[in-house]
Amino acid sequence: MLIPGIPRLLVLAFFLLLPFVGNLYLVNQFTLLLVYGMFAMSLSLLWGYVGLLCFGHAVFFGLGAYIMAMVTKQMIPGMDGILSSSLAGILAAVGFNALFALILGWFLFYGRLSGPYLGIVTLAISVLVERIFINWYYTGGYNGISSVPALSFAGWEFSDPRHLYLLVFVLSLCAYLFLRRVVNSPFGAIISAIKHNEARAESFGFHATKYKIKVFAIGASVAGLAGALFAAAAEFVSPTELGFKMSTEVLIWTALGGREGLIASFMGAVTVKLLENYLSEALSEYWVLIIGFIFLLSVIFFPQGLFGRLLENRNKGWSVTSPQRSKTKKEGRVC
Amino acid sequence: MLAGDGKPKHILEVNGLRKTFGGLTAVENLDLRLEYGELRCIIGPNGCGKTTLFNLITGNLKPTAGRVIFEGREITAWPVPEISRLGIYRKFQVPSVFEGLTVYENMRIPYFARMKPSILGRSSVSRNEHQEIMELLERVNLAGQAGELAGNLAHGQKQWLEIGMVLASRPRLMLLDEPTAGMTIAETKITADLVQEISESSNISVMVIEHDLGFVKEVARKITVMYKGSIFREGTYEEIQADKDIHDIYLGRHR
Ligand SMILES: Nc1ncnc2c1ncn2[C@@H]1O[C@H](COP(=O)(O)OP(=O)(O)O)[C@@H](O)[C@H]1O
Numbered sequence: 351m352l353i354p355g356i357p358r359l360l361v362l363a364f365f366l367l368l369p370f371v372g373n374l375y376l377v378n379q380f381t382l383l384l385v386y387g388m389f390a391m392s393l394s395l396l397w398g399y400v401g402l403l404c405f406g407h408a409v410f411f412g413l414g415a416y417i418m419a420m421v422t423k424q425m426i427p428g429m430d431g432i433l434s435s436s437l438a439g440i441l442a443a444v445g446f447n448a449l450f451a452l453i454l455g456w457f458l459f460y461g462r463l464s465g466p467y468l469g470i471v472t473l474a475i476s477v478l479v480e481r482i483f484i485n486w487y488y489t490g491g492y493n494g495i496s497s498v499p500a501l502s503f504a505g506w507e508f509s510d511p512r513h514l515y516l517l518v519f520v521l522s523l524c525a526y527l528f529l530r531r532v533v534n535s536p537f538g539a540i541i542s543a544i545k546h547n548e549a550r551a552e553s554f555g556f557h558a559t560k561y562k563i564k565v566f567a568i569g570a571s572v573a574g575l576a577g578a579l580f581a582a583a584a585e586f587v588s589p590t591e592l593g594f595k596m597s598t599e600v601l602i603w604t605a606l607g608g609r610e611g612l613i614a615s616f617m618g619a620v621t622v623k624l625l626e627n628y629l630s631e632a633l634s635e636y637w638v639l640i641i642g643f644i645f646l647l648s649v650i651f652f653p654q655g656l657f658g659r660l661l662e663n664r665n666k667g668w669s670v671t672s673p674q675r676s677k678t679k680k681e682g683r684v685c
Numbered sequence: 686m687l688a689g690d691g692k693p694k695h696i697l698e699v700n701g702l703r704k705t706f707g708g709l710t711a712v713e714n715l716d717l718r719l720e721y722g723e724l725r726c727i728i729g730p731n732g733c734g735k736t737t738l739f740n741l742i743t744g745n746l747k748p749t750a751g752r753v754i755f756e757g758r759e760i761t762a763w764p765v766p767e768i769s770r771l772g773i774y775r776k777f778q779v780p781s782v783f784e785g786l787t788v789y790e791n792m793r794i795p796y797f798a799r800m801k802p803s804i805l806g807r808s809s810v811s812r813n814e815h816q817e818i819m820e821l822l823e824r825v826n827l828a829g830q831a832g833e834l835a836g837n838l839a840h841g842q843k844q845w846l847e848i849g850m851v852l853a854s855r856p857r858l859m860l861l862d863e864p865t866a867g868m869t870i871a872e873t874k875i876t877a878d879l880v881q882e883i884s885e886s887s888n889i890s891v892m893v894i895e896h897d898l899g900f901v902k903e904v905a906r907k908i909t910v911m912y913k914g915s916i917f918r919e920g921t922y923e924e925i926q927a928d929k930d931i932h933d934i935y936l937g938r939h940r
């Protein structure tokens with residue numbers, strides 16, 4: 351049996367060493383994979399840890415990307431100089447998403463939406479926002495915004511792909527550590543209680559709705575950060591990033607990787623995107639069929655996803671004073 | 686009604702409570718008073734509105750009419766978490782534990798309710814609280830199952846775990862809905878002893894809905910009999926036992 355931490359260390363080592371061994375094409379490609387992985391982790395928080403199945407999660411990714419593009423291209427009146435820097439763009443993307451999710455979450459969760467209804471309404475919102483951006487001339491309509499400036503901080507421009515990669519890598523690592531901290535905190539214990547039995551949790555004095563709104567905002571913020579980095583790394587953003595297709599894709603990555611684990615979800619995104627990059631040309635339309643089929647199989651046969659068992663260690667992070675767990679546990683939450 | 690020191694005499698007062706579901710009246714003009722430290726059993730035939738009464742007290746259901754007063758404060762139709770935080774904790778009729786968490790993790794949840802649930806802090810309880818959890822698990826006979834997934838426990842053990850979690854919440858009023866359902870005779874006896882011990886060793890007021898008459902006989906000094914949504918009789922076990930009408934509505938029908 352593997353020591354639980356080792357597969358995770360291997361993942362870490364792989365992504366850390368990649369820019370030093372890979373060619374530029376690979377480095378560019380993996381920069382985007384890191385971004386998608388971060389996006390998948392944010393969905394894992396909502397879906398895997400709180401049970402909020404959000405079918406329209408791309409709306410947060412896309413809005414993050416659009417805000418980043420508009421801020422750094424000085425398309426927002428009154429925001430120039432330092433207010434149009436990369437940092438301002440990222441902060442605006444994260445901040446706007448947090449606020450948007452708090453307001454949206456307030457309506458969704460006080461409206462007592464859950465299960466498939468929540469999924470359908472979030473999907474509708476994502477499609478609606480996609481339509482708005484398709485028809486919005488100012489943001490380039492269907493073509494979106496291109497020539498988004500590269501990331502730069504305090505005069506240091508990340509135009510070298512390797513530097514950009516390392517920056518995105520560090521930010522992904524921070525996002526992971528942050529999310530892991532959240533799920534292993536008392537707050538995380540409470541959201542997992544709410545996921546398992548909402549009525550019971552409320553009877554212990556927790557306002558389930560308030561917790562859901564907060565966690566929704568956290569997930570949206572991280573998705574917004576991923577979106578902002580996407581815009582800067584890909585140097586463009588289009589309505590595709592906000593809509594139906596992207597929303598379903600992130601759902602598939604997360605489910606395939608293992609929604610109940612942050613790294614598992616991250617690896618789900620990396621794996622599917624990587625395969626897609628190499629196989630989708632050869633297989634053309636069949637790619638969608640194949641990935642859909644694998645998705646179905648995994649939902650039925652591997653609810654923990656491809657990486658759920660390998661990369662996640664349930665015991666990790668739970669209290670130091672917690673007693674030894676029995677080895678007979680069959681399923682359950684991983685974190 | 687206030688006692689001499691200005692403290693209300695009753696921990697719980699229910700006045701003219703009524704709940705209808707469409708055309709069905711589940712609770713009708715119900716009055717009930719529970720004294721501080723009292724251990725009360727509620728019995729009555731299936732469907733007479735016992736669980737609905739609990740739901741109305743804890744805010745899980747909003748009454749059609751009537752008032753619920755806890756420690757002199759009206760709490761009618763308050764949100765569930767706020768009523769809980771006043772100190773009313775319940776065990777549901779269908780055992781409700783967090784099945785995907787271990788027994789120990791289940792027991793920690795009430796402790797998180799008392800701290801400011803930090804988003805970035807460590808999710809561990811203090812040494813003292815850990816000690817307290819282990820003692821509570823000992824009391825509900827689950828010390829050996831601390832690491833077991835709650836979903837894997839037997840029905841009766843889930844009931845005990847839920848009682849343990851309610852105790853960990855440091856209740857002022859504890860509502861137990863059929864705590865011995867699905868238990869063997871031996872387990873029922875253990876549960877009766879536990880409930881009695883809780884009532885005697887602490888100042889927790891307790892209301893228990895029970896079907897098992899052995900249990901009722903052992904624990905209750907005062908019994909409330911419900912029938913068709915209202916209070917039918919109140920009295921000691923002997924008085925209830927001797928009451929011919931109660932045999933007709935309840936004992937006679939069910940045994
Ligand atoms: N949420 C509900 N919706 C509709 N009817 C209900 C609901 N809860 C209880 N009832 C009805 O109210 C009556 C009393 O139910 P309940 O309080 O559960 O009885 P008891 O606990 O005494 O067996 C029953 O007829 C039951 O069907």
Ligand SMILES: [Mg+2]
Nearest residue numbers: 735736737778
């Ligand atoms: Mg009942």
